[in-house]
Amino acid sequence: MSKFLKEGYARLVPYVPGEQPKDRAYVKLNTNENPYPPCPAAQSVLDDEAKLLRLYSDPESSELVRAIADLYGVSEQNVLVTNGSDESLAFLFCAFFDQKRAVAFPDITYGFYPIFADYAGASYEEIPLREDFTIDVEAMLRSKKHLVFANPNAPTGLKIELSDVRRLAQSDPDRLVVVDEAYVDFGADSAVPLIKEYDNLIVVQTFSKSRSLAGARLGMTFAPKALLDDLKTVKYSFNPYNVNRLTEKLGKAAIEDVAYFTDCVNKVKKTRTEAKVRLESLGFFVLPSYSNFLFARHERIGGKDLYLALKDRGVLVRHFDKARIADFVRVTVGTDEQMDILYAALQDILEKTTR
Ligand code: PMP
16 A cells, blocks of 8 residues: 555455456356357447547447437436446445435445445445345335345345335435346346336446346446436546447447347346256255346355365355355356356265265
């Protein structure tokens, strides 16, 4: 640390992304990426657009925003695209939350929320999930703070109903309700249509999961115009060209190819259903999943040991060293072939484990 770093930043505990070890080939089931490639049109974008890279991108990403607005049935002024949805979350924590404008989110959720809060200098409250790991909607209703939550939630994979999102948005027009829908396409109802009804609702989605573009870094945020204008104030004070030319084209191709998107999502859902049965037959307790990952624990082996034993066998999953979930691992749904390698590794590990 240099002597120049600001005090508030010196205390930050930065986010730790899922590991990307290079020592050998791994079956990578640790960061909830899509196991299938981006749609064919996205793959051809690179050749056509490369020559234009000498020019800045369109700061408004107008073509992409139009395509998104058309698909989701909202107005263009209600859509903002960002460099991954993480960037949109960073913008909104900075724009709306501080010491006085406190925010609340579940205690077990996307690990970046408390970090964004610290980065923004905001106070925050962590609302415990219920015993069954579902989001405690009643406790969120009781909290007077602004709200951020993922639906489906991560790393549990559980969801809340749209009627509950509506109750939260309705509970107090003076508090913001931010729904992080990174995994929504795999099994929850989206709150995007509700932004027409509630002035205090923001919905954040990503191209990283259901549209296979994690590496392109693209997120989309839906909100009433006044809120989006605030986010744009942050964006234009930070990085006006936040979405590069290639990514804008890739995103447009991915939005337009609805058939490919549907096919990929359905394949992931089918593999997820089979994987839950398979893991249960190996003795795992598996939470119901409405996302592209499974959250599972086994009586005979702790989460950390299981993660290490799988890594040893070339399979990466994610373990969180945190109270209540330390016994679990989070497994991204891969291709059927990748899952077969996972099952074989698990079988081998469990045969050698007597706890
Ligand atoms: N929200 C949740 C709940 C996530 O799990 C992730 C992925 N780590 C993100 C947001 C960020 O996704 P991205 O920045 O790739 O759009």
